[in-house]
Amino acid sequence: MTALPITTTGLGKRFGRTWALRDCTFEVPEHSLCALVGGNGAGKTTLLRMLAGLSRPTTGELEVAGRRPADDPAFLADVGFLAQEIPLYRRWTAEDHLAFGAHLNPRWDGAATRDRLRRVNIPLERRIEALSGGMRAQVALALALGKRPRVLLLDEPVAALDPLARRDFLGTLTAAVADEDLTVLLSSHLLADLERVCDHLVLLSAGHLHLCADIEEIVAAHKVLTAPARETAALERDHHVIHVDRTPRQVSVLARMGIGPIEDGWHVEDVGLEEIVLAYLGRTESREVASR
C-alpha cells in the first residue's frame, strides 16, 4: 500500500508573533480532487507552501507523497505546485517553458503537455507577456502537470480568470486527475466551481482546521432545521450546531447531525455545500468579533 498523498499532524506556522496556521491535522485520500477553502488570511497559502516544501513549519509534522518536504530531488519530483501569482518567465515563450520543464524534471511528459496546450489553443511561440491571464494559467498548469507529480498543489489558480477560462482550466485539471495517478489540493473562493469538480473538502478559518471530509458525506451530514421560535439547547446536546439564525417568529439552525434523535417540531431540510461552508466561515468570524 502506498502512503497517503497528504498527511499533517499538529501542523503550525508562525510569522513573528502571529500564527498563520495552527494545530492542523488532516489527511487527503488518494486520487481525490480536494478543495481547500477559507477566508482571506485563513492560512491556505501558508499550508500549501509548506506542503510544497517552499517554507518550513514552526510546529508539527507533514508528509506529502510519503515524504517529508525536503530539498531532495525525489520529493520535488513527486510534488507539483502552482503559486497564486502564476509565476512564469515573462519574456520566454510557452515553448521555452516546455524546454524548461523537460530539462528540470526526469519524469517529464513532453508529448502530453504539448497536447494539453494545443487542445486549449495556446500559441507556443508567443511570449508569456503577450498571453492572456487564462492562457498563462494554462501554461503554468501544463508545466506543473508535465512533471507528472503524484500530488499537485494549486493556490487559487482560477481567481483571476473569466468564467470560460476557468471552465477550461478546471477541465484540464479533472481530465488529468481521471487519467493519471494524481491527487490535487486546490484552494479557491469559488465554491460553485469547487462543488462541481471536487470530491473532498478541507476548510480552514482563521488559521484553524474546521472540516476535512468527503463532500458527499459533508452534504449528507449537514441539515437545516427550522421551527417556530424555540430554544436550541436540546438540539445542541445531541447535534453539532454550526449556525443559528433567529427571528422573533422563527429559528433556523444549520447543524452537523449527530446520532441522537431530533425533537419533534423541527422541520428538517437538506442544504448545499456553499451554505455549509458559509456557515462555518461566518461562525468563526462572529466568534472573533465576540471575543474582541
Next chain:
Amino acid sequence: MTWVLWRQHRTQVAVLGAILAVFAVLMAITGNQMAHDYEAIRHCGDCRGFGLTRSYNLPRTVVNLSVGVPVLLGVFLGAAMMAREVEQATNVLAWTQSVTRRRWLATKLGTVLLITVAIAGGMAALVTWWSRTMNSLQDYRFEALQFDIQNLSPVAYSLFAVALGFAAAAILRRMLPAVGVTVGGFFAVRLFIELSVRPHYAATRHATFALFAPTVRPRGAWMVGTKLLDGNGDVVRGPLRMPAACRAAVDRLSADQCVSKLGYKVVSSFHPADRYWPFQLIEAGIFVALAALLVAVGAMVVLRRDA
C-alpha cells in the same frame, strides 16, 4: 539546468559581449596607433611621451572609465540574478521543479561568476594591453586609478561587486534596494581599502628633498604622500607661515633662500615599483575573500529562508 541558465542569461551575455567587442575594437585601433607613434618619437631624448598622451585623450578617458565596470557587473549580473527572480516569483517556479534549491543556486552562482570573470578578465586584459605604451613611457600603473584598472585587481573587484549584488538581493529580495546597497557598498569598501588600507600593505619608503628642489618620483613608484618638515624635523601642518628669522626678507627669492637655510625639507613617502605585483596580489586576495564571504552569506539566506 545548464540550458535553463543559458536561456535566462543569454541576453545579458550578448549585451556584455557586444560592449566588450566594441571596446576591443577601439582598444586595438588606438593601442596599435599609439605604439606606432611611440616608436616614432622614442629616440628624441627629453621629448619622450610629450604630446603623445594628449592626442589619445578620448581612448584614455574610455580606458579610465573602465574603473566602473565592476559595479555595473554587480548590478546587472549580481543583483539582477536574484532580485528579478524573486520579484517575478520565478524562483518559486524553479524550486518546485525536480531540481534541488542547492543545485539550482550552485549552478546559477557558478555561471554568473564565470561570466563575471570572463567579462572583467577580458576588459582588464584589453586595458592592460592598451596601457603598455603609457606604462613604458611614464610607468604610472602603480598609481591609484591605473592600479585599479589593470591586471588582477579589476577582476577581483568585479567578483566582489557581483557577490555583493547577489547577497544584497538575496537578503532584500527587491531590485531597487539591492542596487542601492550594491552601488553604495561597493564604492564605500573600494574607497576605504584604497585610501586607508592599501598604503599599509608594506611600510613606505621615504625620499628627502630640499624645500624648493623638484621632488623626483622613483620610476614606477606609487607616491603615497609628501610632507613638509621644519628645521627641527617636525611636520608642518597647514600653510607654511614665514618663520620669524626670515620676515625681514625683501623679496620672494631671498625669503625662499632664508627658509631653506633653516633646514626645512620635503619628505615623500612611496612604494617602489617592485612592490607592484605583491600589492596586486594582496588587493585581489582581499576582494576575492570578501566576495567568498558574501556568496556564503547570500547562499545561506537563499537556502534557509522560506520562499
